[in-house]
Amino acid sequence: MIEFDRVTKKYKDLTVLDDVSFSISRGEVVGMSGQSGVGKSTILKLIAGILQPSSGRVRIQASRLGYVFQESRLISWKTALGNVTLPLRARGICPYEASATGRRLMDWLGLHGFEDTFPARLSGGMQQRVALARALAIKPDLLLMDEPFNGLDPHLKDNIFNLLEKKIEKDLTTVLYVSHYLEELSRLASRTIHFKGGKLT
Amino acid sequence: MREHGCRAMKISEKLLAVLCSATGILLLLFLWQLASETMSGLVIASPEDTFQAFGKILTRTDFLSSHFCISMQRIFFGVTLGAAAGFVLGILAGVSRPFRLMLEPFRWVLMSVPAVIVIMVSMLWFGMGSIMVVFITSVLLSPIIYVSTIEGMSSVDPDLLEMAAIYRFSLWIKIRDIYLMSIAAPLASGVAIVVGNGVRVVILSEVLGANEGIGYVLSSARTNLDIPDLYALVLLSLLIVGITDFFLLKPAQRRLMRWRVRSDD
Incomplete structure (x- = not known):
């Protein structure tokens, strides 16, 4: 599903990833940890195809990619539902079907009644749940999450994890999840990879 | 109960705003009246004479139909053409830096040259009439929309563009849902300025080089020393800008920006 073969990524003189190799199989849920600035987000961006490696090869087999960022990255002038359905509309899904899928997901994530609300009027936790709904709307076969639930209260985080666990298991989604917190990773991931100084440890 | 209290507070704030504006208008009328009493009627017409002349002008069939x-047609075409040209060039300049650098001298010239010089040159090129007025208006207004559009293009959030790339949004979705709405806020301010300036430039051009239009009537009133008519036409120009702003631009702006959290919410 994901294969990194001796990947190096440099930004000018700064080497962020140094000869990194690993692979993740279909349906696997993998956690990724490491200190800030060791290249975890770079790995996600290489997988998403918005960065290219300086050397080595990244192979991905995924047709539907969901991505949850550290910050929600919602479009401020679109309603919560508008944000959730946009990736579906981009894939040519008709508005009626996209709206039904979006509403179902928002309901499922406890956002019922906030479909027509603009992001600025939602709390941080709600915004992140909308961003998660957006990522799940396309039924991703690969879900990348970059410390998406930092700063959420533990009860809410627990609820989201419960829901995610069920969803991932049901849809056999491959997940790569970045977090500083090992207990979060062990909760969701079947194995964890750790980075230090641009290398896997 | 709390919601009711908030609503009452908002209503009282709105009432206060209306009262403040009304006080400002009354103060202006009072100073105008005072000035008209102390100065000759050939310099300042009194508010009463102006309102009477205003009523007479509006009942003159040749004025309204001709x-x-x-003037309204010239304002409409001048503003529309100027805004469209400024917008399209602004989008292209926002996308391409070499194109922006190439247009920079033109923008600088158009924003720096006195309007009266553009009018004189245009009169030589097009003679007197609508083509000249519309040309001048669109040429002088397009840089305002051009600058607003470039400002909007440069304020597009790169994080949103990255998100759009990851979710493989088409170019059309990117333009419609990200670029155009990022431009909307600076563009709305630009359009408000352009409409006000449009009325000014059209009337100025008509005063200097036209045989018809509000500016032509204004010029005739000045020549005949018909001061109340002159002031009535100034009032009419202000009303055109005010009505367009309050009943067209402001509601459109509010609708476009309804996603923003207002400070009183």
């Missing part, structure tokens, strides 16, 4: 209509 001069007023022609």
Whole structure:
């Protein structure tokens, strides 16, 4: 599903990833940890195809990619539902079907009644749940999450994890999840990879 | 109960705003009246004479069907053409830096040259009439929309563009849902300025080089020393800008920006 073969990524003189190799199989849920600035987000961006490696090869087999960022990255002038359905509309899904899928997901994530609300009027936790709904709307076969639930209260985080666990298991989604917190990773991931100084440890 | 209290507070704030504006208008009328009493009627017409002249002008059929209509058409075409040209060039300049650098001298010239010089040159090129007025208006207004559009293009959030790339949004979705709405806020301010300036430039051009239009009537009133008519036409120009702003631009702006959290919410 994901294969990194001796990947190096440099930004000018700064080497962020140094000869990194690993692979993740279909349906696997993998956690990724490491200190800030060791290249975890770079790995996600290489997988998403918005960065290219300086050397080595990244192979991905995924047709539907969901991505949850550290910050929600919602479009401020679109309603919560508008944000959730946009990736579906981009894939040519008709508005009626996209709206039904979006509403179902928002309901499922406890956002019922906030479909027509603009992001600025939602709390941080709600915004992140909308961003998660957006990522799940396309039924991703690969879900990348970059410390998406930092700063959420533990009860809410627990609820989201419960829901995610069920969803991932049901849809056999491959997940790569970045977090500083090992207990979060062990909760969701079947194995964890750790980075230090641009290398896997 | 709390919601009711908030609503009552908002209503009282709105009432206060209306009262403040009304006080400002009354103060202006009072100073105008005072000035008209202390100075000659050939310099300042009194508010009463002006309002009477205003009523007379509006009941003159030749004014409404000819001069007023022609000026409104010129304002409409001048503002629309100027705004469209500024917008399209602004988008292209926002996308391409070399194109922006190439247009920079033109923008600088158009924003720096006095309007009266553009009018004189245009009169030489097009003679007197609508083509000259519309040309001047669109040429002088396009840089305002051009600058607003570039400002909007440079304020597009790169994080949103990255998100759009990851979710493989088409170019059309990117333009419609990200670029255009990022431009909307600076563009709305630009359009408000352009409409106000459009009325000014059209009337100025008509004063200097046209045989019809509000500006032509204004010029005739000045020549005949018909001061109340002159002031009534100034009032009419202000009303055109005010009505467009309050009943067209402001509601459109509010609708476009309804996603923003207002400070009183």
